[in-house]
Amino acid sequence: MLGGPSGEREVSLQSGAAVADALRGLGHRVSEIDPVDKEFRLPQNTDIVFLALHGTYGEDGTVQAKLDALGVPYTGCGEAVSRLAFDKVAAKQACAGRGITTANDCVVDDPGAGLPGGLELPLVLKPVCQGSSIGLEFVESAAAWPSGLAKSLEGGGRVLVEERIEGRxxxxxxxxxxxxxxxxxxxxxxxxxxxxxxxxxxxxxxxxxxxxxxxxxxxxxxxxxxxxxxxxxxxxxxxx
CATH class of the missing domain: 3.30.470.20 (ATP-grasp fold, B domain)
Structure with a gap:
């Protein structure tokens, strides 16, 4: 399954085609399904769905729930894990619960919000529910905050704001x-x-x-x- 309706559609088409070619090279019978409108019909006697979808719909638990309802096995994690892991805020909270250290952060959903208090510049902004660094912005100064926030919000919904950690x-x-x-x-x-x-x-x-x-x-x-x-x-x- 490749393509899909997300902002990462083009990348998914490429990676999915590569997976399909590799599977055919190993002797498997492969059908390529593109749920561009969020709907799909699997061929009869489908043994397993290899999920090569990227981003929303494909990685956030949505297609996993649909396949669970059909009783068809698929690659990767299940619906609940996918949904939690795709939400950066929920995933960070879950990691903190196991003692994993993450950057100081806050969540912003108001385009007119001011620079968050309690966080030190520089900042990293990411849409809460997007992948492939879509909407990723770096804010080095207070003057750059409004434009950085506006661009990151274009990725959809809430934005996770974190203190930037320099390193490898x-x-x-x-x-x-x-x-x-x-x-x-x-x-x-x-x-x-x-x-x-x-x-x-x-x-x-x-x-x-x-x-x-x-x-x-x-x-x-x-x-x-x-x-x-x-x-x-x-x-x-x-x-x-």
Whole structure:
């Protein structure tokens, strides 16, 4: 299942096509389904749905609930875990409940809101329920706050405002309860935004990342704890 109605449709079409080609290369019978209008009909005798959807509808528990109702198995986490993990505020609260440290934050939904008190500049703004860094904005000064907030709100609904943490960006995958090697993400220019994620050659990925054994294990353990915090599942990717 690929494409779909979200703002990440074009990326999903590309990744879904790559998955379909790989599965056919392994000898599987594959049908490509694009729920562009949020509706779909699966071929008879479908064994499993490989979810290559990105963003809203595909990652927020919506399509998972539809497939559960049909009794058709699918890849990835279930409806409840997907819904919780896709909501940045709810996911942060769940992680805090397991002692995972996250940046200081607040939530804003008013376009006319002033600079939040109690948070130190610079700030990072992200729509609460979006993926692929859609609506990601950096606010370095009070003067930049109004425009940054307006742009982030265009991503839809509420905006999560966090104090920016400077450091190395990494991600760790977890499959079947086992953490994979840590990957370091290094954009060649600017932040790891939508363009740098999906423009070939714009970002370097180092696997395994150059951390010592202790730091690597701490990152992997934090990833496992984050997955447990949102309800568990058989596979996930956790970013730091």
């Amino acid at each position: 960006e990494v991600t760790v995958g977890i499959v079947g309860g086992q953490p994979l090697p840590v990957i370091e993400i290094t954009p060649k220019r600017g932040a790891y935004d939508y363009a740098n994620k999906y423009t070939a050659g714009a970002t370097e990925y180092t696997c395994p990342a150059a951390f010592d054994t202790e730091a690597t294990r701490r990152i992997q353990c934090a990833g496992e704890q984050a997955l447990f915090a949102v309800g568990g599942g058989n596979c996930a990717r956790v970013d730091f």
